[in-house]
Amino acid sequence: MASEPAESVEFFENRIRPVLVEHCYECHAADADEIGGSLLLDSSDAMLTGGDSGPAIQPGEVESSPLVLAIRYESTEMPPTGKLPDSVIRDFEEWIAAGATDPRDTPPAASVPREKIDIEEGRQFWAFQPLSFTEPEIEPYEGSRGPIDQFLGQRLQESGVSPNAQSSDELRLRRLAFDLTGLPPSIELQQRWMADPSWENWERIVDEMLDSQGFAEHWARHWMDVARYADSNGSDFNATFHEAWRYRDYLVRSFASDRPFDQMIRQQIAGDQLPFETDEQRHDNLVATTFLMLGTKMLSERDKTKLELDVVDEQIDTIGRAFLGLTLGCARCHDHKFDPVPTTDYYALAGIFKSTVTLKGESQRYVSTWNRVSLPTTEEHRAAVREYEAATKSLKSDIAEAEKSLKDAEAGTSDVQLGIVIDDTQATKTGTWKESTYTKGFIGKGYVHDDNSQKGKTTIQFSAEVPDDGKYEVRVAYSANTNRASKVPVTIETSDGTQTVTINQQKNDIAPFWTTLGTFEFSSSSPAVVTLSNRETNGYVIADAVQFLSADDLHKLNHPDQDDASKAKRARIEAAQSHLAALKTQLKELTAQKPPPLPQAMAPTDRATPKISDSPVHIRGEVNNHGQVVPRGFLQVCSSGEAAIPNPRGSGRLDLADWLTDPDHPLVARVFVNRVWMHLMGEGLVRTVDNFGERGERPSHPELLDYLATQFVRGGWHLKPLLRDIVNSAAYHRASDYNAASSDADPENRLWWRMHRRRLPAESIRDAMLAATGTLSRTPLFDPMKSHGVLVSGNDGNSTEGKITGIATPCRSIYLPIVRGFLSPMMTALDAADPDLLVGRRPTTNVPGQALVLLNAPEINQWANTTADRVMRDAEDFEARLNLVYQLCLQRLPTEDDKQLAKTFFTDDRQSPEAWQQWVAALFAGTEFRLLD
Template structure:
């Protein structure tokens, strides 16, 4: 007999290597695609805008011998060595320069912290850079012209094909038949069905995100028939939990958050309405194509009643949820950055296309010309996303009023009128008191406040630093140097100044008075040190330089000199920002006669009784006003929605050369993707009403569109099967993966559209299939031929999402609240202040809330540590499929969490209350925590724990079982779906 064991050993080594290397390659490919997209959307545009002028072949003289317009050049570096050290952000010269730690780049001003963090992340993850040109060839390298006709032959842009399998009415087996064809061709025998416990656990988490109850497990084990399976499926599909769980899936794609993040973490008080819109519409099985149209153009869609109008408006919050650099001073750039984020999100979410990669140039990989990008940009630029486009400082969005009842509107109007009357009465009372009381202080001499100055150029009114005269002070915003000035004019020694007679002297037989000129300002470290001030009195002119970084000897005052002035002499003080570095400030100019001058104060009545009566009346009005505010009707509901701009503001967008907002090219008519249109169709032939979003939404959901339905069904398939038919669910382009079952993908898409774009119907079809119900166990043959399970011969093991892990512990502990939550940011102001103790306590309270996780606030920059350790979605990004890791940090995070210990303790209390026998307690724990019956080995393991010295040293059974259940919560089996 021949011993084949060495052969088997070598075969197993080869198989194991093949499995490991193939899986690793798939992960590497997915990471590479994501990294390229990150570079193209977050890194390259910044390099083009801020660095190429001095560090590329376009520069007249390359600064420091450093080119930044190619991957190779960045690694070679310039005079100071390599610009980047891939994998080591802190050691990279580029990061040091961006942080202003060494050299300060760009010299025009430090980039926002969010942008610097993007560069740190890019370098830390390996500095993926698809630019293959060398510096010497950069200027001559041209992107090949896009061949749209050839692009239309790519699989994703071809028309959907109808399979013969769909020709059989009522045939529910066509999914299995199409999968089986691939398996037969590969000579793979698929697994049979998984065991009853595994299947029900899989179904419950996939459909509702929650574990099945112990009672439902018992009933299912008693009747694991196809008929009963259908009954259970239909019951889960009809539950609110289905809407909550599947809404959370889409919230990953919609980059949902309750705050803006970035450098200005503004609170999104109305975002929750979009969350609830998703839950109710997914639970109600609103057609997916209708939801797509609502999210892109709901504000423009017809509505038969107020409720539909309300839903349509709320849906457009989808376009508003991205993080925005609201403090960006260049508002044109801010507008285009928002437009870019919207185009990129719409492209990847609905069409699986990385359209953002065409902002600076034709798409490097896909048939998307730069002109197509700006055809879409015109549509979104004609949409009102921000209302602060003309503001100098922080922009914001415009809350859009939602329909409400007439009674509510009447109540608001009545309350508003009462409030107005009370405020008017309070203002009048304050004015009367002010008139009766003596002014506390007036400046001596003649004071010309900044409000009376003659302005040239741009000046900004501020009240930021206190101690100013009048209602505020002016500053030049440290911009537009050499172009701004202020003139303060007056006439000295006039009758109204009333100088004391002893200070009047004679010069050349004429009476004169000696006056001192003073400039008032608010000092500070960012002020200019060399502010030029010209003082002209009659025929005399003097130039004085003022250092505004510090106060003078008498306070925030600079003496401009003394002048002998005759009767009726004109005096002019001119302040300029010419040649200055830093903020130039002007608060007031004061003229004081030598020796001082008493101010002329017209004093009112000093009737103390009268003042007391007025104050009593004022306090009564304040009380009435406080009561009105307290008893106010609910405010007018608003949505964080978009609307079209006015007809005059609806415009086509010019191309931005290299993506630069101030380097404009040809204007492109608004339109769609050329590769998805007819060969003879061009943007100029399209007619739009308003911005064009309504037409865009209709075009995207047209049954002939090659991408939208494919992308939608692929996302649903991925959620149930663990992998998409196209594994790169957000990228159907050249850099994405090809479909494993292209005919099945098309058949699913066609059937999906034929049956009203019903999400629930598609989910039902998939979970009723044998393909879905397979066991997940491996086999030598299957692993050898198809280690990545692309042919679907077994079920994929799936990691539970972070929300399901948390919610499951609450269910098992008997503590899950099924209540929803309106505004989870209620109590927060305009900003989320992460350094504020009060804000931190609110965030902690939210984490300890026992509602489903979908209802808790998602605060950018403040993700709870437990959820972060469990790979919760990054709300800064569109996340079609979450990264899944299984590292020691996860069980450690679970074991170290005070919440997990609390829930384990509550579970232990339930166990000890409901069950007395130890063996039955083991069964109770395993059925509820792991949704299966314990094995003999499990019973033995628990017995050994309870009898161990460690357990016996604990004070009671509750503590012992709490520790054991916490360990079960932290275990891999709890977090994995077989």
């Protein structure tokens, strides 16, 4: 199930209302046969009014809410059928603590059926109307630089509001650099701009930034917020997402190449089903679908049907918010309360994702894991991996045998070393013999058995060349057990002819594994052959080895010379140790040359054709409460024709991708260009960037929004031209200064008479500090979770491996791993995106904790030290150092007030590295550093 803030309507609709409906309404709703305790729980007012015992809840006061005490079983026990799961109780506690948001205004009337959603009426809402392309009808006003300014200027003129003048040259460049690249402008760029602050030079700098690596990284990070990107699962089982970084890098490549956004949508929804001409295209198509996999999941849920439905819900909710600007999750349980989205539309989409494989297999018992797909690679790479795996397997087998030989030598089992020993691996077999190492205590790598089958058709022949004519005692080795054959025929070919004996493999004559067949005459001119058969046997026949012992061997065995035996044992041990060490060295050298693993993506696939199907409505969102089956399809209100897919291609994801990227779709382009406007201008034209529905805000300039969306689609869904148009507008260059008259007329700046003052993203604040030190590495980090195993939760201060790359690493912030449950306190304090949520617009808080972090974080103090060292090294006198530190930290030269303040701080005896470190630290913690004017 999707994660939502506890104060949101979606949290109530997904976590609270379904529980009330299922467990409480039977006795506490208006249509109940008998209302228990005069308490109604089917509306907000009813819960606050309460029943015989007073209000059911006290918003913000968990411990004072009788409902909580009841479901905890601390007062009355509700529901009486059984205590709710702890996770559900926690949901109610979080909901009440966050203020108990409840959109149910009035209780439903028991006798009046609920009105059905009118789709045609819903299509009259502004967001579901087709895009309308309108050229501005007024003459350009003074300072206008194109249609954007004309649209804004028309409203400003109508309202009688005067826009601010252009901001200073220094501030405009800083604004542009952070907006387009997330990084401060270099000193060289500052100087080049200040030498020529013309529009022509501005446009050249814009183009340079749009072509830079920094641009791709910064705008990829914006979309990662929407994609709820993380490098681990979080939740109950914090499994490592070893392959998520490939999706991050796909985004960087996409924004660098200005990949059309409609193509990105198609790749992220159904890339595995798209055609391709090259391995690179196939790679990106597959990796892009990681978008569907990134949400946190309750992997240890034992009810796998419920888990599947929860994952589908998270995917539908993400697609709804990310591309449509709609909250769809609540339609899992009931028709949407505000927007024209019936439950059947939800399950039309659910059929698509239920026909898609997201989770596959288990990482351990009951713990699901996700689907993985092989990525293209070269045949040379595949061959290298095959050869490495075969060589490793062989060496490990040899090492295991060598370790056993060493153990035998240390235990003194010298009878194995005497005489001539023929192992089963050297024998000639007929019929089927199964290799085994199940019963410990064997010669060589293992032993074989006849699987107690094919009786009379299976033999194994051991053949040896004896050095001298004479008598030899013949022994056979096998592991004895009660399920072994009791009469195994054994044929011995001697110089006197062939002899046959039988042995009972349920026991051994000589521990641990030998049985004597007898003493026989052999000639050096012909082989000594021993053959075991399973003819007429009544159990498993085991064959391990055969040993031929001469009279001299037997004498040594029965009358060992202590000195000779000790020397021989030492020699055997040393030889075994030397052999084992050599094998281990070979394995170490082989491991050092290990080829990279075959690349994989965490990516979905379609289910097998017989398992692809439409979904039934799950009444009230309950897994086993099925209603009508709904054909796979889309939202009716956004579809001009039939919303059901006539002939779905596989799961229907490719059809969904086509529907989302239809140029006539009313929402997708609007939602995306609104996100872009928000990142550049501080607020969206629709300020609720993830909600274009009834509960969202209306656009301040609907004609401008449609103009931008239409131009975006007509121009091939390319981002860079859209960005260029916005940052080249006069509106983008306005100062953020306060103006009393304009503020009185438009206090929320809905007319854009000034630029919104914004806080830099957490990543930009950190990267700007590293840029000031001169140590910021522009080299991407790949595979950041390589050192982690299946879980990251064991990452702690006592471990020596698998530690999470910390914020002190001098790379761009986009390349730091994002591990759910182990987020950097510094980044969290500065309002980095919560990876558990889809974050279209980051919250901006101003709390004491931020100042404390900026002043006391050891990493920030170290960066201030390094910056101070750079200033002391690169500039010789006080004025030059002061200029340099302001250019590095604030991207401007110091004002007269700054110089005066500095002179009072830097006395003659305080122009030391420590003093400069304190000055830099103060700038880092200052408002101007982390805000964008």
